[in-house]
Amino acid sequence: MTTTREKSTSVSSTRTTDRIPAALVLGDGRVFRGRAFGATGTTLGEAVFSTAMTGYQETMTDPSYDRQIVVATAPQIGNTGWNDEDGESRGDRIWVAGLVIRDLSRTVSNWRAARSLPEEMASQGVIGIQGVDTRAIVRHLRDKGSVKAGIFSGDAADRPVDDLVAEVNGQADMKGADLAANVSTDETYIVEPSGEFAGKDPRFTVLAYDMGIKTNTPRNFAARGIRTVVVPAGSPVTPLLEQYKPDGVFVSNGPGDPATADDMVEQVRTVLGKKIPFFGICFGNQILGRALGMETYKLKFGHRGINVPVINHLTGVIDITAQNHGFALRGRAGEPFETDFGTAQVTHTCLNDDCVEGVALDDGMAFSVQYHPEAAAGPHDANPLFDQFIELMEGNN
Known part of the structure; x- marks a missing residue:
């Protein structure tokens, strides 16, 4: 490659x-x-x-x-x-x-x-x-x-x-750039549970799409007793579901224009159709949004840093987050919209510019955020999102 x-x-x-x-x-x-x-x-x-x-x-x-x-x-x-x-x-x-x-x-x-x-x-x-x-x-x-x-x-x-x-x-534009294949793993690998869960049967198995995944993400899953099966971007999900029988599916952060990721949108739509718990961050947030029918656009200069304030409109809580993205979903909080998988809504926005920072299905089976819960920005404001995903998988079993 x-x-x-x-x-x-x-x-x-x-x-x-x-x-x-x-x-x-x-x-x-x-x-x-x-x-x-x-x-x-x-x-x-x-x-x-x-x-x-x-x-x-x-x-x-x-x-x-x-x-x-x-x-x-x-x-x-x-x-x-x-x-x-x-x-x-x-x-x-x-x-x-x-x-x-x-x-x-x-x-x-x-x-x-x-x-x-x-x-x-x-x-x-x-x-x-x-x-x-x-x-x-x-x-x-x-x-x-x-x-x-x-x-x-x-x-x-x-x-x-x-x-x-x-x-x-003379170089290519970032808009329209499909870069996930450049940074994704070439082959599937598995990260087993660690710490107090090491050597024990995993609590859950998560299928994680590597769009540019950071090493601290499967590490956070492992510390919670989860086996993470990391697969290349765009891999057909149906045979993976049959092979690994995951309790949930995760789509990671990554570079490039989400408008080019039609293959990943189709994989996520398959997951949503099967009612499998879904969690996405950053690029994964944009992919979920597209799977729900939302559009993406290129930000003027993007969000990059470890001090970006985000409000959760479901709880009213403000998190200080770590972010790195140049594209975003187009939408507004407080306006539920219908999708092929039920009603959805924008759950989070940025306090700096009202940029969409999270979406979710109202039935709770899928949610995503436009920032890094594995990073220590707040210092740990967003880290409980991993536990929210675990609760979703527990409730689905």
């Missing part, structure tokens, strides 16, 4: 130095010049920003960031180095197309750090630029929206600006 990075990144050197020139070039012609770190060369992607003050390792290894150049709003990055425990992808692969920061910490101070951030980026061929005004870049992206971009370092940074802008604009 050819990865997006292989398509969009040209690495000419893996030297880590702050003396190599680099340029962040946006598709609208704006250029921000700084210095290279990590690998050097050229990388292309969509420029987005993350408001997270911590967790750059989790961000960079999140498969949902495939083909995106992330601008960090936190002014200093790299002080915690890189460890072998906090990666959110199998094999700790870095999925961001590139990283844009203001100041690179010269000292690694975390006791778990095995190496520095630039060392890990260089070893994985990930290109970064430091020494740029990230505040100005973020203000520009908020005004103009997420745009095509490229980081050019080393000799590439000295090319004529018009040529660089043309190369940036």
Whole structure:
């Protein structure tokens, strides 16, 4: 399987130095010049920003960031180095197309750090630029929206600006991009119960579609005594239901345009038709919405960070959530709508912009949210969603 990075990144050197020139070039012609770190060369992607003050390792290894150049709003990055425990992808692969920061910490101070951030980026061929005004870049992206971009370092940074802008604009649009296959597992694997449930019969079996699943999701299931069968995106669900006889089906987070995921929409419709408990997060929320007849659209600059307030309209409770999405469902809270599977409604919205953050069937058999319950943003505001899914499976047995 050819990865997006292989398509969009040209690495000419893996030297880590702050003396190599680099340029962040946006598709609208704006250029921000700084210095290279990590690998050097050229990388292309969509420029987005993350408001997270911590967790750059989790961000960079999140498969949902495939083909995106992330601008960090936190002014200093790299002080915690890189460890072998906090990666959110199998094999700790870095999925961001590139990283844009203001100041690179010269000292690694975390006791778990095995190496520095630039060392890990260089070893994985990930290109970064430091020494740029990230505040100005973020203000520009908020005004103009997420745009095509490229980081050019080393000799590439000295090319004529018009040529660089043309190369940036020559890449494919994020709208209409089907990226789940790039990040999904190639083959099925199983995560068994852990902790106090290790070695015991699982309480339930969950069939989990890997649209770009983060490792902490099956870990949360395992800690609750659940066996998780992780399968490739788009896998036909009927034979999987016959083989594994799951008590519930889960669809994970992931990158790309949900409007391209017709195959997954059909799999979820099959699950809903069979009255099997369903839980989706992020991309899974958009897939459930589409299965219920809702439309999706591309947000101007998306939601990315660990401090996004979301209100649950069923309970009135506000959660502080971790999010990473550039697309959303079109709908409004308080307006129930009919579907092929019964009445549904928008259950959650974002307090910042009224964006849809959750949908559910009124019979309780399917629900989803547009954020990460496995992340510690609130710090644990959304984590009980895993328990809600378990209660749903218990009630269905």
